[in-house]
Amino acid sequence: MIKRTLFFSNPAYLSTKNEQLVVNFPDEGKKEATIPIEDLGYVVLEDSQITITNGLLMKLVQNKTAVITCDKQHLPCSFFQPLVGHSEQTERMRHQLNASLPLKKQLWQQTVTAKIENQANHFLARGKNALRLKRYAKDVKTGDWNNQEALAAAFYFQNLFELEGFSRNQKGVPPNNLLNYGYAILRAVAARALVSSGLLPSLGIFHHNKYNAFCLADDVMEPYRPFVDTLVYDIVQTGCSLEDLNQNIKAHLLTIPAMDVLIDEKQSPLMNAMSRTTASLVECFEGSRRKILYPEFKTSLETLVN
Structure with missing residues (x-):
């Protein structure tokens, strides 16, 4: 299965509900969006005003989804990884x-x-x-x-x-x-x-x-x-x-x-x-x-x- 890559370049509030990644935007008029966490392979966070809940981070890491953050030059600079990636x-x-x-x-x-x-x-x-x-x-x-x-x-x-x-x-x-x-x-x-x-x-x-x-x-x-x-x-x-x-x-x-x-x-x-x-x-x-x-x-x- 090909995992999806999500890219966030604007302020957003990211949370989770019912095994979904839930996206809310501070701008008026933008509707809430949801994406199944099991479909995600990579999540790239570029904007410094993105807020992400600990519950969502936990589920993403457990799903082995790579969460990538970017620096002031908008280049990927860090990567979240699980402490246990394989049973052996x-x-x-x-x-x-x-x-x-x-x-x-x-x-x-x-x-x-x-x-x-x-x-x-x-x-x-x-x-x-x-x-x-x-x-x-x-x-x-x-x-x-x-x-x-x-x-x-x-x-x-x-x-x-x-x-x-x-x-x-x-x-x-x-x-x-x-x-x-x-x-x-x-x-x-x-x-x-x-x-x-x-x-x-x-x-x-x-x-x-x-x-x-x-x-x-x-x-x-x-x-x-x-x-x-x-x-x-x-x-x-x-x-x-x-x-x-x-x-x-x-x-x-x-x-x-x-x-x-x-x-x-x-x-x-x-x-x-x-x-x-x-x-x-x-x-x-x-x-x-x-x-x-x-x-x-x-x-x-x-x-x-x-």
Whole structure:
């Protein structure tokens, strides 16, 4: 089932009744709205004057709905997660904590290879030369000690948008702001899936930072980034102003959890694919599987051939 994403950009009072999310607006003339909580996957709260009851927060967390709040720049900045996300959480976390360094290096090699392959296929879908990216993907070593990810990323972003002087930088010129927003949504999708699989989002296989509570989310989301990039690319191609994240752009980027991706040769909503990725990671930690399951960015030509 595809879960819905709700986005609140204006003052509102959010409560619950009869397992429904109830929305009341301070503006006169707006009717009360209700949405079944079981249908919700993500709730994004942008306006600082939104009020939400503790009862609703409890039900959303119990439903494993990701509640995302935004900062003054309107970028997602926090994510609510349940203390218990899976019935076998303790055992799964123990396997995660006991994962050997060689295993982590192998998993990171698989992750980087999948990411660069998807970047290359995104290039092909845009009619760009992907030979250099394909070469980077083949040269990834265990643990990516030769840093092919960074080399690929630099080349990829220098040539993706065809904007003079553009480079990927969180505080850089547009469309960096669009990428920041899209990746923040993707990060929440990854964190939600990890918690639901009984894993610790803060304990990464490669990323490690004592100030980062979502290191593992940052790991597993890497091969998914090109799916965000393709949405941003389409927005850039429209020629619209990119200085401000208007409502239309945000609405487009908030479709990320529901966008179709190809995983294990089958089409699946990205949020469901992420759950399959994190479930496969659990099996890798347990020792019953050797490879993480990641989506493939397929071009139209590749789909026809296969």
